[in-house]
Amino acid sequence: MVKFICLDIDGTLLNSNHEISEKNKAVIKEVTKVRNIPVILVSARMPKGINFLQEQLDIHEPIICYSGSLILDKEKNILFSQYIDNSYIKDIVSEAKNLDIHISLYKDDNWYVEQLDYWALQEKEITNIEPNVVEYTKLLTQWKLESLGCNKLLCMGASENIQKLRDILLKRFDKQLNIYLSKPTYLEIMPKNASKTLAISFLLDRYNIEKSELMTVGDNYNDMDMLEYAAFGIAMGNAPIEVKNIAKDITLTNDEDGVAWAIEKYVL
Structure with a gap:
């Protein structure tokens, strides 16, 4: 049973036009509003590059920025921050x-x-x-x-x-x-001590959710740790072969609503 979903953004949630498809929006809305399952955006992006996507999805959850070196809560307060010397x-x-x-x-x-x-x-x-x-x-x-x-x-x-x-x-x-x-x-x-997996683990503790209830979806090398970590680690169809090889399953590409397909298969 999936109770927590973490989504990479570029090459995963967004299509090649850097947009969230209507299909992905609809499925994420059903998950968050009807099933009350948190959807967390996890990215190497800065907060400004994530906040407007949260608004499009009407998500009110923490965000993981800079691949885990910064976590902000839903009010944009810093929960965790790690700096390079x-x-x-x-x-x-x-x-x-x-x-x-x-x-x-x-x-x-x-x-x-x-x-x-x-x-x-x-x-x-x-x-x-x-x-x-x-x-x-x-x-x-x-x-x-x-x-x-x-x-x-x-x-x-x-x-x-x-x-x-x-x-x-x-x-x-x-x-x-x-x-x-x-x-x-x-x-x-x-x-060094910042990663998507460590940031996700930090939030799982806050939400009191087990790793066995976690779904992660990603497309690139910096997503591999979170795909291996999750019980439901799903690689995008456009991911490199090395990423696909460590995933639990492979969904469609980011231009084929791969996020929606994965959520429909394992959650809805």
């Missing part, structure tokens, strides 16, 4: 610049860039969020004084350069940070 950020920014890679910094509900280059403009168009343009030297100095860092770093660039950066950072920070490709041109970096 300032010294690590400085080194990563330096390495990224050496490889001509764009790097974005995310802290709480703010997105920082040094300039509105091609990658920043592309991400702005996808998310419909306006970044703060700042000089990183000044920003990092301020964070150091406040003993703070950021929840996430996003590196964007040519795939061969992104792979080089990944190899460099894994050798240097594998024990301190979670470093993974979300697509060939995107490298995402989060605190």
Whole structure:
């Protein structure tokens, strides 16, 4: 019996046009309003990139942001937050610049860039969020004084350069940070002790729900831990083969209402 549903957003809940289909909306409405089952949105996105989707779905639950390094309750208060150490950020920014890679910094509900280059403009168009343009030297100095860092770093660039950066950072920070490709041109970096699974486990405790009653749906490598963790871990039809191989079941693609199909099969 499924009593708690956690959905990835990009490539899962959203179709290729970055929209929630009417079918997915209808099924999620039935689950939340008729069955009273919580639906939690779980993403590498910042809060601003999740809140408007919650509004579209009329969901009033906590959200898991930055792949687990930030959890907000339904009133948008911080339940959990984990920051990347300032010294690590400085080194990563330096390495990224050496490889001509764009790097974005995310802290709480703010997105920082040094300039509105091609990658920043592309991400702005996808998310419909306006970044703060700042000089990183000044920003990092301020964070150091406040003993703070950021929840996430996003590196964007040519795939061969992104792979080089990944190899460099894994050798240097594998024990301190979670470093993974979300697509060939995107490298995402989060605190080591933050993950989608840990964030979901945190919420299960708050709701007093067992792991055996959990459904998770995702499409990418950073969803693998939550798919393995859940009793009902469902991979999207558009997921890579490695993700499909560890899932309990495989649904349709994100352009075929795969989320609705999975919920109808296991919940309704």
